[in-house]
Amino acid sequence: MLISSSSLITPQNYHSVITKLIKQCKTISQLYQLHAYTITNTPLSFHSSPTLLTKFLYTLTTKSESESPTSLLHYAKSVFNSIQNPSTFCYNTIIRVHTLLSFPVPALHLFTQMRRLSVPLDSHSFPFTLKACAQLGGAFLARCLHCQVLKVGFLSDLYVMNSLIHGYMVSDFSNDAYRVFDESSQRDVVSYNVLIDGFVKAGDVVKARELFDLMPVRDSVSWNTIIAGCAKGGFCEKAIELFDLMVDLEIRPDNVALVSTLSACAQLGELEKGKKIHDYIERNAMKVDTFLSTGLVDFYAKCGCIDIALKIFDSSSDKNLLTWNAMLGGLAMHGYGELLLEYFSRMIEAGVKPDGISILGVLVGCSHKGLVDDARKLFDEMESVYGVLREPKHYGCMVDLLGRAGLIKEAMEMIKDMPRGGDMSVWSGLLGGCRIHGDVEIAEKAAMHLMELKPDDGGVYSILANVYANAERWEDVVNIRRSLSSNRVVTKIAGFSLIQLNGVVHEFIAGDSLHSESDKINLVLNGIREHQMENRFFQEISYCPNNHFDRRTGLTAIRVPISLPTDHTSQRATNPLARMGSITKENEEFQSFPSETCRVALRGRIRRLLLSAEGRSRFVSRFPTPISCNSIIFEKKENAFVAGDGLHQHPMNA
Known part of the structure; x- marks a missing residue:
């Protein structure tokens, strides 16, 4: 087809037909066929037209x-x-080819060749050369090119300036990048986006948000970058807040913004907010592609x-890895181990x-269900x-599985067979198995390795103390305990809980009294303790978290x-409703407690709740000050209860 069409080529239509x-x-x-035919059978050649060559x-x-990039590059260099x-145009083109195929060093050699042969530079000579510097991560090279840009006077070109900012940001020279941005009198939305993306990738989400707020005009890339950056950087509330702002401004979010916000909701356990996003997708008839369905x-x-x-997974027609x-x-x-193997x-x-x-993922599922043979x-x-190389995390999962199953010696042998020795996850899994099954000797060896790898981890000392306590x-x-208290290097990260109530996130730490309503919180906790004592509830201290009442x-x-x-x-003893159902999450595994009458969906890990009567109009008139109440979801309705309250429509049944 190509040859028959090329037979119609004349000097007059050469450019349009070849294009x-x-x-x-x-x-x-x-x-390749087209290139060979034009060389041998047409009156002109690619090489006489820089545009066609490009x-x-x-x-x-x-x-x-x-085809392999090396083979393509060899052919392009031959041309x-x-x-x-x-010409300058041809040099710019071949530098671009090298950069697009990820060969930055030859690209820089070609730029040097241009300067040596006194080939004139233009504004298109710098962007892909700067991209080659970014691929190498060389700030020194970026600064050299910055000098060249200043020398030939192309810093006022937006394309060149944005490439220079990107080169500095990729090389972790954010101050230099911001200086170029700040000193420029011409900025466009790409300038802001490049800088925001760089700060986000560097982990400075606060600085990225400041720049985002200063933007006179924002495009979809701006919104996607800042929302994704907040979600990945742990600022999940900010990511959801920005998404809500985007919708309020009637800016239609694309799949990148939707998936980033869903990720933020998942990290916070915001099921209802995520469901609203799902409803938004269906209500606006948005296309659910593979990325969004994932x-x-x-x-x-x-x-x-x-x-x-x-x-959702089963209804998706296009599934990727x-x-x-x-x-x-x-x-x-x-914990659906058998179903997991079926889906695999x-x-x-x-x-x-x-x-x-x-x-x-499959090994983790087998570990939770104790499917030792399938995991092996x-x-x-x-x-x-499957052609998948074993990494430390795979060994760590297998060691954890064997440890849970009581195969401590087999787990120890697996660690010895590791190519590069055990890391934190591997020895932690072994120590956990020793704690469960009371193997003091191997627990001491595992703890010794963990202390060498991370001397300041107080959790290792606590687990080892529990192992000793179980062995009396x-x-x-x-x-x-003495070494833990005397060693100032060792730290123990305090457990904390969060709760979002009326759009405000509250954080609690064990023993914390800084919260504005700490007195009321302690009052409720004391009531729970009394309830537990009345029911003769006692707990093994060695397995009791410091803030188990949360x-x-x-x-x-x-x-x-x-x-x-x-x-x-503790949950069962704290909960006076014996038939209450719940879903909880322990060590990355959900646990289900069925119920026939009602269901409290405690998805994510459970947090303490102190509901204020503020915002509930039926309580405000009766109780002038905020008081604590309990709330359950019963037959798809939220029902609130206050101690001594008789306002509920079924107070006796409740």
């Missing part, structure tokens, strides 16, 4: 998935070397709604090749069958993570 043929080329072979070389780079006295599956799985996640990984991770988190088999049957994350089989087949080696327990001060659906595992025994 059309270049666009029609779908493979590298067709491009289009040809650029199209060559877009077909890089069908370039056949040109006598290449985000929805991940969100619902992390918020405890595995049934909805499965429904990320979608499968999100579903496998969700099933592992919820379906993934293989669908022709999707698993990666390290896929294997890790998969671990043995990782490299031979009280002198060793005392020695551990589990159920109020019986309200709370879906936000905390830093300590759930204590089911």
